[in-house]
Amino acid sequence: MQDFSYHKPTSLDAAVDAFESLEDGIFLAGGQTILPVMKFGLAQPSGVVDLSAIGGLAKIDVSGTTVSIGAMTTHAAVAASKDVRRVLPGLADLAGLIGDPQVRNRGTIGGSLANNDPAADYPAAVLALGAMVITNKRQISAEDFFVDMFETALDDGEIISRVDFPVATQAAYAKFANPASRYAVAGVFVVKSGEGVRIAITGAGPSVFRAQDMEAALGKDFSAAALEGITIPADGLNADMHASAEYRAHLIGIMAKRAVEAANGNGGEK
Amino acid sequence: MPKITLTVNSEPVTRDVEARTLLVELIREDLGLTGAHIGCDTSQCGACVVQVDGAPVKSCSMLAVQADGTDVLTIEGVSPEDGLNPLQQALHEHHGLQCGFCTPGMVMTASALLRDNPDPTEQEIRHGLEGNICRCTGYQNIVEAVLAAAKTIRG
Numbered sequence: 001m002q003d004f005s006y007h008k009p010t011s012l013d014a015a016v017d018a019f020e021s022l023e024d025g026i027f028l029a030g031g032q033t034i035l036p037v038m039k040f041g042l043a044q045p046s047g048v049v050d051l052s053a054i055g056g057l058a059k060i061d062v063s064g065t066t067v068s069i070g071a072m073t074t075h076a077a078v079a080a081s082k083d084v085r086r087v088l089p090g091l092a093d094l095a096g097l098i099g100d101p102q103v104r105n106r107g108t109i110g111g112s113l114a115n116n117d118p119a120a121d122y123p124a125a126v127l128a129l130g131a132m133v134i135t136n137k138r139q140i141s142a143e144d145f146f147v148d149m150f151e152t153a154l155d156d157g158e159i160i161s162r163v164d165f166p167v168a169t170q171a172a173y174a175k176f177a178n179p180a181s182r183y184a185v186a187g188v189f190v191v192k193s194g195e196g197v198r199i200a201i202t203g204a205g206p207s208v209f210r211a212q213d214m215e216a217a218l219g220k221d222f223s224a225a226a227l228e229g230i231t232i233p234a235d236g237l238n239a240d241m242h243a244s245a246e247y248r249a250h251l252i253g254i255m256a257k258r259a260v261e262a263a264n265g266n267g268g269e270k
Numbered sequence: 271m272p273k274i275t276l277t278v279n280s281e282p283v284t285r286d287v288e289a290r291t292l293l294v295e296l297i298r299e300d301l302g303l304t305g306a307h308i309g310c311d312t313s314q315c316g317a318c319v320v321q322v323d324g325a326p327v328k329s330c331s332m333l334a335v336q337a338d339g340t341d342v343l344t345i346e347g348v349s350p351e352d353g354l355n356p357l358q359q360a361l362h363e364h365h366g367l368q369c370g371f372c373t374p375g376m377v378m379t380a381s382a383l384l385r386d387n388p389d390p391t392e393q394e395i396r397h398g399l400e401g402n403i404c405r406c407t408g409y410q411n412i413v414e415a416v417l418a419a420a421k422t423i424r425g
Contacts, residue, residue, distance in 0.1 A: 006272050006289035006335055035331050036313050100401025101379060105325040106332060180314055182400065
């Protein structure tokens with residue numbers, strides 16, 4: 001790995017200052033993506049701004065209506081949070097399925113969202129629940145946040161501070177994981193709330209997306225059977241060494257049914 | 271160069287390190303603790319797992335500077351002076367290793383699992399070991415060893 005200058009600010013403002021002083025800086029959260037990428041030489045930053053010493057970024061606050069998760073909260077902390085599990089168990093389940101235990105002990109929700117890997121798990125929950133991404137500058141709705149593969153609405157030097165998830169009546173996630181990396185080959189997060197049904201799909205396309213046909217069918221009948229015969233076109237889905245676009249389209253249907261069954265309390269994919 | 275201070279197996283360590291130094295490089299090359307293995311070097315295999323403040327992490331995917339101020343435990347720090355700990359003993363008795371390359375990482379991961387969940391199911395053990403790859407055993411005997419160790423530790 002090419003060497004770099006290392007900065008460990010203790011406030012968001014100081015982090016922005018450090019970033020702006022660098023020719024080609026990056027922010028470091030848990031490092032579970034950026035460090036492997038730097039080891040491959042695919043990123044060669046001149047300086048790294050470590051966000052781990054900034055206070056208050058690893059807090060979980062749960063109220064009756066909102067689950068608020070600080071950007072530096074690890075996946076392991078979300079998975080183990082009794083408060084999150086009590087009001088939004090589907091979100092705790094999702095966090096417990098990310099990567100593996102070691103990745104969950106380091107990786108953070110802010111790092112995952114800022115990276116927007118097409119096969120990451122969190123984007124499905126953020127979009128399906130209609131969460132709000134709060135940065136040092138503004139609030140960004142889930143609809144606006146995810147732009148394209150590895151691309152978000154974040155400006156250069158903008159830092160996520162927390163994510164606010166509205167609590168839903170029912171919410172669950174099901175994914176078909178790559179057996180080596182545990183990334184989602186296809187992952188489906190389904191939400192039923194007072195405002196209706198929302199489904200978001202990760203892993204299958206260039207970026208997370210919603211499935212309106214499925215949402216409409218589940219809005220009338222929230223059961224796995226209601227999804228019978230509804231297909232997602234393979235056009236535009238990802239095709240790689242792990243799965244063809246057609247296979248991913250098929251998996252979306254299966255994972256959507258499992259997610260609905262899990263949301264209805266009938267078990268589901270773990 | 272950044273200066274870091276940490277403890278490794280209860281011994282205080284202070285070093286000036288290049289920012290790019292990985293935790294596993296500090297442990298193996300500087301401290302000479304070669305039980306944490308570099309297998310894939312891409313954060314998949316888990317041969318390099320150590321515990322940082324009690325949490326198993328892949329030391330090939332963490333910078334040494336990120337371990338500043340932490341308490342690091344490696345495989346060299348887990349055995350009693352007179353032999354093996356219950357998990358190591360169970361791996362021995364249940365033929366939970368063949369070549370042994372993955373074993374240090376397995377021990378560091380499974381010991382944290384047993385600390386947090388003293389009576390795990392087979393499924394919980396398999397889920398907990400997803401980040402540790404073994405190419406010899408097929409996992410069956412490793413899982414049996416962890417189940418047996420859990421029983422021994424519970425007493």
